[in-house]
Amino acid sequence: MVTALLDPRKPKSIADYLTLTILTFYVALFLVLPSGFRKWTFLGIYTFSRLSYNGGLGYILYQQSFHQRLTKWAAKSKIFNRPDPNASVLRRVTYDLIKRELSAKMGSDYAFEAVPLEYNTWLLFRRAVDLILMSDFTSYMLFAIACASIPENQTMVLHVGRWTAGIFLFLFNLWVKLDAHRVVKDYAWYWGDFFFLEDLELCFDGIFELVPHPMYSVGYAGYYVSIVSRKRQLLDY
Structure with missing residues (x-):
């Protein structure tokens, strides 16, 4: 996801450009805000992004898992169906936009109108996941930088x-995520089993040989430690 988003050689979708615009806005906001406001501003942005991930995506996946809300909505709205010649301009433009969006990063074997509705719904859901995940990561990093300081009376060795x-810990965190994605690939990474079932045989090697659920345990090692180290700074601010 990060490579596809930041590598200029990779094809970009409209959602990618939207995500990059929002991330650029975060950085610009960090640069223009007075230092006294940065910490609390990005704490708020990060809190919203984290709630969107844990609460928002969690609720959507719950509804999809038990009630197929997303796929039923896609079927009812017919957003993936080619509009008839008498359809409104808005309907035709929306169809072309969605088709272009979902086809932008797919291979030559992808046929927008031929794949099952559940697959296209999953691809559309992935765009929202990418935006939330990148917003979560970027806002947290900027929040951490805003909180960075050199404690008084600290020896150089300790510093x-x-x-x-x-x-x-940051590099370890990065390695865990990349290695976990290598094993589970996009289907499991983006909760594809909530939309359709695929006959796969996964080989859980690498980081999975060390811990069973690395993305949500040791994969957040740097995150957990930074929270503990910054808690006192926030309380003393």
Whole structure:
């Protein structure tokens, strides 16, 4: 996801450009805000993004899993059906926009009108997931930078040690996510089984040999540690 979004050589969809615009806005906001407001502004943005991930996506996936809300909505609205010649301009434009959006990053074997409705619904859902995940990650990183400081009366050895440990945990966090995605691939990464079933045989090697659910345990090691280290700074602010 990150590579496809930031690599200029990769094809971009409208959702990608929207996500990049929002992330650029976050960075610009960080640069123009007075230092005293940055911390609380990005704490608010991050809190909203985290609630959107845990609460928003969780609720949507619950509804899809038990009631097929998204696929039923797609079937009822017929957003993936080719409009007839007498359809309104808005209907034709919406269809062309969605078709272009979902086809932009797919291979030559993808046929928008031939694949099952559940598959296209899942592809559309993935666009929302990418936006929320990138907003969550970027706002948290900017929040962490806004909170960064050099504590008084701290020895250089301890200061270097803290930064070294922090960089290590960040890189470890990155490796866990990338290796987990290598194993489960997009189907499991984006909760594809909530939309359709696919006959797959996964080989749980790499990070999965160390822990059973790495993305939500050791994959957040740097995140957990940073929360503990920043808690006192927020309370003392």
